Amino acid sequence: MLSQPPATLSTRDKILHTALLLFARDGYFSTSIQDIRRGSGLSIGSIYHHFAGKEAIADALYQQLINSLSLDLEQASAKVTSYPERYKAIIGSLFQRCESQPEAMRFILHARHQEFLPGEAPICSARPFEFMKKLVDEGIACGDIRPMNAMVAAAALFGGPIRLMHLYLDQVLEVSLMELLDESWSCAWNAVKA
Amino acid sequence: MLSQPPATLSTRDKILHTALLLFARDGYFSTSIQDIRRGSGLSIGSIYHHFAGKEAIADALYQQLINSLSLDLEQASAKVTSYPERYKAIIGSLFQRCESQPEAMRFILHARHQEFLPGEAPICSARPFEFMKKLVDEGIACGDIRPMNAMVAAAALFGGPIRLMHLYLDQVLEVSLMELLDESWSCAWNAVKA
DNA sequence: CAGACTAGAACGATCGTTCGGCATGGAGAC
DNA sequence: GTCTCCATGCCGAACGATCGTTCTAGTCTG
Incomplete structure (x- = not known):
């Protein structure tokens, strides 16, 4: 099958x-x-x-996918200069990947890796998420994002789009993610902008 | 142990x-x-x-927890009248439950139930999430939330707080969730308010 | 004494893994 | 050129461990 x-x-x-x-x-x-x-x-x-075994396959897969996603996000955000543009570029990259490689995003996003990869840090400490967190810190420092707890800001900015990705990957959404990018982005930005 | x-x-x-x-x-x-x-x-x-077996234990647990969470959210939202107050009451209830029953919320939020409960609908179609979605639909209809795709609005409103709950349950947050409620709520509401 | 409940040894199935053998092809000796 | 040898990659039967489940016997209680 x-x-x-x-x-x-x-x-x-x-x-x-x-x-x-x-x-x-x-x-x-x-x-x-x-x-x-x-x-x-x-x-x-x-x-x-x-x-070496089943776990080693999952581990190699995880590292490869996290690495590829990381590079992708860093490149996308390097193409533009302002922080709002960077945030939107990141969300756009994530959405695109959900549509072009749904299995990879499913594996990254909703697998509980700690259950089968002992010693692995939680997904939110992985490089792509650390990168997003760092950009939020900088956005707060330069005043583009209004002053607040950085974790709350990161969750508010990316939580909505990530939630939408989950819905898409669970086949609950009938439309394509890319159609919803602008609307989802404007909500996300309204949540945290100065 | x-x-x-x-x-x-x-x-x-x-x-x-x-x-x-x-x-x-x-x-x-x-x-x-x-x-x-x-x-x-x-x-x-x-x-x-x-x-009847291991699966039946997980199933009973899932139904019981979903049911209890559902009642909790419905009661919390019935105590107030305006839609913004209801949304905040729901988020407050969720946060409180994360602190008082972290295992229950961990089981509900990040277990992939479909992997061991065949035939079970994805978590986002479960009653508590349907209820939240319905309230968002109504908020759009009455003009409290600005006109937009209802899925995007639901994701934008609750996605940030849910993300924060994930961070808390993964022990990435050092502070208590309740301390962050007001800030997280104001972000969420800014994301979708008319 | 009947029925609800508890106990735990035993069973069959399945899983991840190991291991000895086989095919291929390029390097070196003559 | 030809033969040998070895490294590399491939193959799948067999093994031991573990798991969910069953079953029979025993205990308690109303």
């Missing part, structure tokens, strides 16, 4: 590709190594040749 | 009490029936006498 990964991918990437689809669809614990074997068209031995 | 449930509880409630603590701390899949047996001081047989 799962399309084979593209033949152009390396064996390692085939494993990651299949694991992502299954983890995002069924969850980490409901996905067995056998499922990944079936889905990828490889063998158990081959999988264990490339990864 | 887990305090026994109060002896005053019925056997059934002892099981639910222990299961909640373990599910919230370790997750559903990392909690075994043996763990619940140990934590509750009961026996396997006793547990299976009161519940």
